[in-house]
Amino acid sequence: xxxxxxxxxxxxxxxxxxxxxxxxxxxxxxxxxxxxxxxxxxxxxxxxxxxxxxxxxxxxxxxxxxxxxxxxxxxxxxxxxxxxxxxxxxxxxxxxxxxxxxxxxxxxxxxxxxxxxxxxxxxxxxxxxxxxxxxxxxxxxxxxxxxxxxxxxxxxxxxxxxxxxxxxxxxxxxxxxxxxxxxxxxxxxxxxxxxxxxxxxxxxxxxxxxxxxxxxxxxxxxxxxxxxxxxxxxxxxxxxxxxxxxxxxxxxxxxxxxxxxxxxxxxxxxxxxxxxxxxxxxxxxxxxxxxxxxxxxxxxxxxxxxxxxxxxxxxxxxxxxxxxxxxxxxxxx
Amino acid sequence: xxxxxxxxxxxxxxxxxxxxxxxxxxxxxxxxxxxxxxxxxxxxxxxxxxxxxxxxxxxxxxxxxxxxxxxxxxxxxxxxxxxxxxxxxxxxxxxxxxxxxxxxxxxxxxxxxxxxxxxxxxxxxxxxxxxxxxxxxxxxxxxxxxxxxxxxxxxxxxxxxxxxxxxxxxxxxxxxxxxxxxxxxxxxxxxxxxxxxxxxxxxxxxxxxxxxxxxxxxxxxxxxxxxxxxxxxxxxxxxxxxxxxxxxxxxxxxxxxxxxxxxxxxxxxxxxxxxxxxxxxxxxxxxxxxxxxxxxxxxxxxxxxxxxxxxxxxxxxxxxxxxxxxxxxxxxxxxxxxxxxxxxxxxxxxxxxxxxxxxxxxxxxxxxxxxxxxxxxxxxxxxxxxxxxxxxxxxxxxxxxxxxxxxxxxxxxxxxxxxxxxxxxxxxxxxxxxxxxxxxxxxxxxxxxxxxxxxxxxxxxxxxxxxxxxxxxxxxxxxxxxxxxxxxxxxxxxxxxxxxxxxxxxxxxxxxxxxxxxxxxxxxxxxxxxxxxxxxxxxxxxxxxxxxxxxxxxxxxxxxxxxxxxxxxxxxxxxxxxxxx
Numbered sequence: 001x002x003x004x005x006x007x008x009x010x011x012x013x014x015x016x017x018x019x020x021x022x023x024x025x026x027x028x029x030x031x032x033x034x035x036x037x038x039x040x041x042x043x044x045x046x047x048x049x050x051x052x053x054x055x056x057x058x059x060x061x062x063x064x065x066x067x068x069x070x071x072x073x074x075x076x077x078x079x080x081x082x083x084x085x086x087x088x089x090x091x092x093x094x095x096x097x098x099x100x101x102x103x104x105x106x107x108x109x110x111x112x113x114x115x116x117x118x119x120x121x122x123x124x125x126x127x128x129x130x131x132x133x134x135x136x137x138x139x140x141x142x143x144x145x146x147x148x149x150x151x152x153x154x155x156x157x158x159x160x161x162x163x164x165x166x167x168x169x170x171x172x173x174x175x176x177x178x179x180x181x182x183x184x185x186x187x188x189x190x191x192x193x194x195x196x197x198x199x200x201x202x203x204x205x206x207x208x209x210x211x212x213x214x215x216x217x218x219x220x221x222x223x224x225x226x227x228x229x230x231x232x233x234x235x236x237x238x239x240x241x242x243x244x245x246x247x248x249x250x251x252x253x254x255x256x257x258x259x260x261x262x263x264x265x266x267x268x269x270x271x272x273x274x275x276x277x278x279x280x281x282x283x284x285x286x287x288x289x290x291x292x293x294x295x296x297x298x299x300x301x302x303x304x305x306x307x308x309x310x311x312x313x314x315x316x317x318x319x320x321x322x323x324x325x326x327x328x329x330x331x332x333x
Numbered sequence: 334x335x336x337x338x339x340x341x342x343x344x345x346x347x348x349x350x351x352x353x354x355x356x357x358x359x360x361x362x363x364x365x366x367x368x369x370x371x372x373x374x375x376x377x378x379x380x381x382x383x384x385x386x387x388x389x390x391x392x393x394x395x396x397x398x399x400x401x402x403x404x405x406x407x408x409x410x411x412x413x414x415x416x417x418x419x420x421x422x423x424x425x426x427x428x429x430x431x432x433x434x435x436x437x438x439x440x441x442x443x444x445x446x447x448x449x450x451x452x453x454x455x456x457x458x459x460x461x462x463x464x465x466x467x468x469x470x471x472x473x474x475x476x477x478x479x480x481x482x483x484x485x486x487x488x489x490x491x492x493x494x495x496x497x498x499x500x501x502x503x504x505x506x507x508x509x510x511x512x513x514x515x516x517x518x519x520x521x522x523x524x525x526x527x528x529x530x531x532x533x534x535x536x537x538x539x540x541x542x543x544x545x546x547x548x549x550x551x552x553x554x555x556x557x558x559x560x561x562x563x564x565x566x567x568x569x570x571x572x573x574x575x576x577x578x579x580x581x582x583x584x585x586x587x588x589x590x591x592x593x594x595x596x597x598x599x600x601x602x603x604x605x606x607x608x609x610x611x612x613x614x615x616x617x618x619x620x621x622x623x624x625x626x627x628x629x630x631x632x633x634x635x636x637x638x639x640x641x642x643x644x645x646x647x648x649x650x651x652x653x654x655x656x657x658x659x660x661x662x663x664x665x666x667x668x669x670x671x672x673x674x675x676x677x678x679x680x681x682x683x684x685x686x687x688x689x690x691x692x693x694x695x696x697x698x699x700x701x702x703x704x705x706x707x708x709x710x711x712x713x714x715x716x717x718x719x720x721x722x723x724x725x726x727x728x729x730x731x732x733x734x735x736x737x738x739x740x741x742x743x744x745x746x747x748x749x750x751x752x753x754x755x756x757x758x759x760x761x762x763x764x765x766x767x768x769x770x771x772x773x774x775x776x777x778x779x780x781x782x783x784x785x786x787x788x789x790x791x792x793x794x795x796x797x798x799x800x801x802x803x804x805x806x807x808x809x810x811x812x813x814x815x816x817x818x819x820x821x822x823x824x825x826x827x828x829x830x831x832x833x834x835x836x837x838x839x840x841x842x843x844x845x846x847x848x849x850x851x852x853x854x855x856x857x858x859x860x861x862x863x864x865x866x867x868x869x870x871x872x873x874x875x876x877x878x879x880x881x882x883x884x885x886x887x888x889x890x891x892x893x894x895x896x897x898x899x900x901x902x903x904x905x906x907x908x909x910x911x912x913x914x
Binding site for chain 1: 629677
C-alpha cells in the first residue's frame with residue numbers, strides 16, 4: 001500500500017518545474033528527503049528552498065529576515081547573549097515570539113533543528129504575503145490580521161503564536177507563572193511582572209470580543225446561533241428576557257464595578273434597597289468580601305443605611321424613555 | 334473446479350454478513366462469489382457521493398434496500414465550503430426511483446436535499462421506512478409534508494442538525510390518521526411551531542415510538558401531555574425547558590417524567606430554567622446519554638444534575654460545568670465513554686468560566702471507559718496531555734480545541750508536540766484526532782510514527798514545513814480522511830505522497846501553500862483522483878502556477894470528474910496544460 005516513491009538518499013534540490021518535466025515521482029521524493037537531510041544541519045539553504053515553493057511572491061525583505069534569523073541561530077544551546085535578545089526586540093514581534101519560544105527550550109535535537117523550525121516558520125509569512133498580494137480571499141486568516149495581538153500591534157498577516165507570551169518570556173526570564181493576563185484565565189497564576197506592558201498592548205489591540213477567523217473555533221452554525229439567542233435572553237439589561245430572570249445592572253457612584261441584580265427575586269422596594277445596601281456596603285466601608293462576619297455585617301448595614309437614607313446615596317433608575325427616575329415613585333409591579 | 338458449492342447455501346451464509354468490509358472481502362474471493370454477493374447486498378454505504386456514480390452502484394448492486402451516503406467535506410460544518418459547492422442527492426433519488434422500487438432506507442449526511450427529492454422519495458418507494466438527514470439542507474417543510482403524507486410505513490424521520498426552511502408548521506399534520514408506525518421522530522432542528530394537537534395525536538397513535546426529539550417551540554408545560562401518551566419512550570429531546578414558575582406545572586412535569594421508566598437519553602433543554610430541573614431527577618439514574626449542550630445552566634446546577642446520573646455513558650455539556658463539575662462527573666459516572674464540552678462564549682477575548690485542562694484530566698483519571706473526547710478550552714499543557722494519555726490508553730477519538738490558535742503549553746510555553754505525541758504513542762487504537770495549540774513538525778513525526786490506526790486527522794494552524802505533511806502521509810497507514818487548514822504545507826509533501834491519496838477517501842487543504850501548478854500536476858498524474866481547486870478569486874489560470882490555491886479537495890473516485898461543479902471549483906484533469914516558469 002505504501003508507495004515505493006520515497007528515496008532515502010539525499011540528492012540535490014530540484015524545483016517543482018524540473019520534477020514535472022522529468023515526470024518522475026522519485027525526484028520529488030528525493031527532493032523532499034534532501035530537504036530532510038538539510039534540516040538536521042540547520043543550513044540556511046533550507047529556508048530559501050521552502051520559500052521557493054512560493055518563490056515568485058516572497059518578499060525580498062522577508063527572505064532577508066529568514067537568512068538573518070538563520071545566521072543568528074547558529075550557536076550552541078545556551079549561548080544566547082542578552083544582546084541577541086534585544087536584537088530580537090527590533091524585529092517584528094511575530095517573528096520575535098517564535099524565536100523566544102524555541103531558543104530558550106533546551107532540546108536534544110540541538111539548536112540547529114530549532115533554528116530550522118524558526119526559519120521555516122518564516123515561510124508562514126511568505127505565504128501570507130502571497131495571499132495578501134492577490135486580494136483578500138475570504139477564508140485566509142493571514143489577511144485578516146484581526147486575531148493578531150502583539151505589542152507592535154501593527155503588522156498584519158502574521159501568524160500569531162504564543163503572542164504576548166513570547167514577549168513576556170523575554171522580559172521576565174520566563175518564570176513558570178508567566179502567563180499573560182490576556183490569555184486564558186487560570187485561577188492560580190496571575191503574572192505580576194511585565195503586566196504593564198501587556199496591559200498596555202492589550203487595551204490598544206485587543207477588542208472586548210475578538211473578530212473572528214472564518215470557521216474558528218470549529219463550531220457548527222446551528223450551535224453558534226442557538227447560543228447567541230440563548231445568551232441574549234439571559235443577559236438582558238433593559239429587562240425583558242424570558243420567563244426566567246430579570247437582570248438589571250446597578251452601579252454606585254465611586255464603586256469600581258457594576259453589579260447585576262435579578263429583580264424577580266424581590267417583591268418590594270424595601271427588599272431591593274436592602275439587598276443593594278448589602279451589596280454595595282463593601283465599597284463604602286472599604287471591605288470587599290462576598291460575606292462578612294455577621295457582627296461586622298450588622299454594623300456595616302446600619303452605617304450604610306444611614307449613609308443611604310441620609311444625604312449621600314439615592315437609588316435612581318433609567319426608564320424606557322431614558323429619563324432618570326427616583327426609585328420608589330412607581331408601584332413595584 | 335471439482336464440486337460446486339450451491340449458490341443458495343452461500344447466499345444463506347452471506348445473509349449473516351452485515352459488515353461492508355466483510356462483504357467486500359467476500360467479493361474478492363472469486364468471480365462466482367462476487368456475483369452471489371452483489372445480488373444479495375442490501376445495504377450500501379457511500380462515504381463520498383462523488384466517489385462513485387448512481388449508475389455504477391445500481392449496476393453492481395441491483396437489490397439494495399438501504400443507502401447511506403455522505404456529501405460535503407467535514408469542514409463545510411464550519412463554513413469553509415462556499416454555498417453551491419455540490420452534494421446534490423437528486424440524481425441519486427432519481428436513479429434509484431427506477432432501479433430500487435423496494436428501497437426502505439435513505440441516510441444522508443451533509444448533502445443538499447430539495448423538496449423535489451423528498452417528494453420523489455415519498456412517491457417512489459412503497460415500503461419506505463427510514464429517512465435520516467444529518468446536517469443536510471435545501472429543503473422546506475413542504476418536502477417534509479410530502480414524506481409525512483405519502484410514506485405510509487414510515488418508521489424513522491430524523492432531521493438532526495439539518496437546516497429546514499420553515500414555511501409552515503403544519504407539515505406534521507400531514508401524517509395520516511392511520512399512520513401508526515413511527516418509531517423515531519427528530520425535529521429538533523426545525524424552527525417553526527408545529528400544531529401541538531397534531532403532534533399529540535401522532536404520539537398517541539404510535540405505540541412503538543421510542544425516540545422523540547422536539548424542537549424549541551414546544552412549550553414545557555405541554556411536555557407532560559406527550560410523555561403521558563408515550564411512557565415507552567427511550568430517547569427524549571425536550572423543547573424549551575422553561576415556563577412560568579408554577580407548582581402545578583412543576584408537579585405535572587415531575588409526575589410525567591416518573592412514568593417514563595425506559596428513558597435512556599435526554600436532550601434539548603433550551604432556555605432552561607433551573608427551578609424545573611428537579612422535575613426530571615427521577616429519570617437520572619437510568620440515563621445513559623445526556624445532551625446538555627444547549628443548556629445554559631451554571632456549574633452548581635450542572636454538577637448536581639450529572640452527579641445523579643450514575644449510568645451515564647455519554648455527556649455533551651457546555652463549559653459552564655467547569656473543572657469542579659467535571660471532577661464531580663468523574664466521581665459519579667464511572668461508565669462514561671464519551672464526553673463533549675462545548676464553549677459557551679467562544680468568541681470572547683477572556684475566559685468566562687473556570688474550565689481548564691484540569692477538568693479533562695480529572696475525567697481521564699476517574700472514568701476508566703472514557704474513549705471519546707471533544708473538548709474546547711483555553712489553555713493546555715504537555716503535562717496534562719501526557720497524563721491523559723497515560724490514564725486512557727483506550728482512547729479512540731480525541732479532539733481538543735484550544736480556542737486561541739497556536740497557543741503554547743501555558744506552563745512551559747513550549748509547543749504541544751510532546752503532549753500530542755504522548756497521546757498517539759499511548760493510545761494505540763486511536764482512530765480520530767483533532768489538534769490545536771502551538772504545534773511544530775515534530776508532532777507530525779510522532780503521529781506518522783505511532784498513529785497507525787488513525788483514520789481521521791484534523792489539523793489547523795500547525796506545523797512548520799512540508800515535512801509535517803510528509804510525516805503524516807507517509808506514516809499513517811490507516812488514514813482515510815485528512816483535513817488541513819492554515820498550515821504551511823505545500824507542494825513537495827503532496828506530490829511525494831500522491832499515491833497515498835488513492836488509499837484515502839479524501840484530503841482537504843485550505844489556506845495552505847499548495848500551488849496551482851502542483852494541483853495541475855497531481856490531477857494529471859493521478860487519473861483516479863479528482864483534484865478540485867476551490868478558488869473564489871476567479872480562474873486559477875489567471876494567476877501564475879506558483880500561486881497557492883485557496884482550497885484544495887482531493888478524493889479518489891471511479892466516477893470521473895463531476896459535472897455539477899459551481900463556477901469557483903476547477904477540476905485538474907489529465908488534459909490540463911502545464912506551464913513551467
